[in-house]
Amino acid sequence: MSIADDLLRLTNEAQQEIAAAADLDSLERLRVKYLGKKGSLSLVLRGMGAVPPAERPAIGDAVNKAKTQVEELLATAQTKLAHAALEAELSAPKLDVTLPGRAHFRGRRHPVSRTLDEVVEIFARMGFRVASGPEIELDRYNFELLGMPEGHPARDMQDTFYVDVATLPGAPVGTVLRTHTSPVQIRTMLTQKPPVRIVCPGKVYRCDSDVTHTPMFHQIECLHVERGLTLAHLKGTLDAFVKAFFGDDIRTRLRPSYFPFVEPGCEVDISCVLCRGKGCRVCKQTGFIEVLGAGMVHPEVLRGVGYDPDEVTGYAFGAGLDRMAMLKYGLDDLRVLFENDVRLVSA
Numbered sequence: 001m002s003i004a005d006d007l008l009r010l011t012n013e014a015q016q017e018i019a020a021a022a023d024l025d026s027l028e029r030l031r032v033k034y035l036g037k038k039g040s041l042s043l044v045l046r047g048m049g050a051v052p053p054a055e056r057p058a059i060g061d062a063v064n065k066a067k068t069q070v071e072e073l074l075a076t077a078q079t080k081l082a083h084a085a086l087e088a089e090l091s092a093p094k095l096d097v098t099l100p101g102r103a104h105f106r107g108r109r110h111p112v113s114r115t116l117d118e119v120v121e122i123f124a125r126m127g128f129r130v131a132s133g134p135e136i137e138l139d140r141y142n143f144e145l146l147g148m149p150e151g152h153p154a155r156d157m158q159d160t161f162y163v164d165v166a167t168l169p170g171a172p173v174g175t176v177l178r179t180h181t182s183p184v185q186i187r188t189m190l191t192q193k194p195p196v197r198i199v200c201p202g203k204v205y206r207c208d209s210d211v212t213h214t215p216m217f218h219q220i221e222c223l224h225v226e227r228g229l230t231l232a233h234l235k236g237t238l239d240a241f242v243k244a245f246f247g248d249d250i251r252t253r254l255r256p257s258y259f260p261f262v263e264p265g266c267e268v269d270i271s272c273v274l275c276r277g278k279g280c281r282v283c284k285q286t287g288f289i290e291v292l293g294a295g296m297v298h299p300e301v302l303r304g305v306g307y308d309p310d311e312v313t314g315y316a317f318g319a320g321l322d323r324m325a326m327l328k329y330g331l332d333d334l335r336v337l338f339e340n341d342v343r344l345v346s347a
């Protein structure tokens with residue numbers, strides 16, 4: 001068989017295979033098969049040694065023509081297949097409306113921050129101003145001026161963290177992490193003449209840890225000193241606050257209790273916000289839950305800050321904001337508020 005016959009056979013074969021190629025990859029394999037270095041058409045040239053020199057130019061010419069012909073066939077097929085691939089991609093459905101939607105997480109403020117803001121707003125509407133004091137407090141303000149001198153048993157109920165003055169140069173002896181927000185009462189009254197009407201929200205610290213106690217927690221202190229205030233003003237303010245925060249059907253109950261800086265003193269219970277007073281596991285079937293300590297400011301405390309207890313009287317209370325957040329948001333363990341659970345801050 002002559003070289004010319006070989007060329008004719010090869011180009012026919014290439015034409016058929018290229019026409020049948022289903023995709024661009026198959027086409028590339030055919031390009032290598034016919035035009036590659038070791039491809040069929042290149043191999044034809046290797047047989048040139050046996051061709052008489054006079055015929056070689058004509059044969060070379062024929063091989064080049066065959067190569068050009070195969071190249072053109074490949075280029076045409078490639079354009080056709082690329083176009084078809086693009087068409088297929090464009091017409092394939094891109095939007096699958098049956099897929100479940102992707103949730104977008106939005107943040108929101110921590111339950112304790114929300115509770116704090118809401119409580120402050122309620123008191124602002126009742127005419128109370130916001131006061132603040134340091135979290136690292138003097139023993140004198142945290143205990144002594146509140147009727148708890150050194151050795152007083154009531155100090156044990158608020159076992160605290162004492163600051164080691166050796167590691168804090170300049171700190172006076174008797175520096176503590178405040179155990180309650182009540183020292184802000186003292187600081188305010190020492191710098192202000194009556195009438196006084198303040199609330200003070202903030203962090204406090206105690207050596208405590210169980211389902212309803214954490215070593216760091218938040219309180220809001222309320223102090224009102226003016227002429228003619230009685231326990232009825234305390235009860236009325238508490239009622240208004242609790243109803244505004246938990247709902248109109250929530251009742252308050254005062255139980256006698258002891259705090260050295262008030263006389264009389266009381267614990268304040270509210271009807272259980274979960275069972276609305278019917279009795280449940282959280283309120284231990286009593287229908288009530290304790291939320292704060294309160295009382296009439298002790299005459300000795302008033303004297304200690306330079307006020308005349310015959311002129312003015314006052315009421316005060318300190319509520320646990322974390323407990324209130326726990327009740328409002330239905331949490332059953334106080335500690336989850338401080339364990340960085342992102343669900344608490346996702347909307």
Ligand code: FA5
Nearest residue numbers: 180182208213214217291292293294316317318320323
């Ligand atoms: C006091 O701290 C008083 N200073 C309150 C007070 C103010 C009484 C003014 C009279 C006049 P008590 O120790 O009961 O009181 O704490 C008040 C509230 O803080 C409690 O009712 C409770 O809600 C919350 N609380 C106390 N300890 C913790 C704790 N470890 N973790 C979370 N909340 C706490």
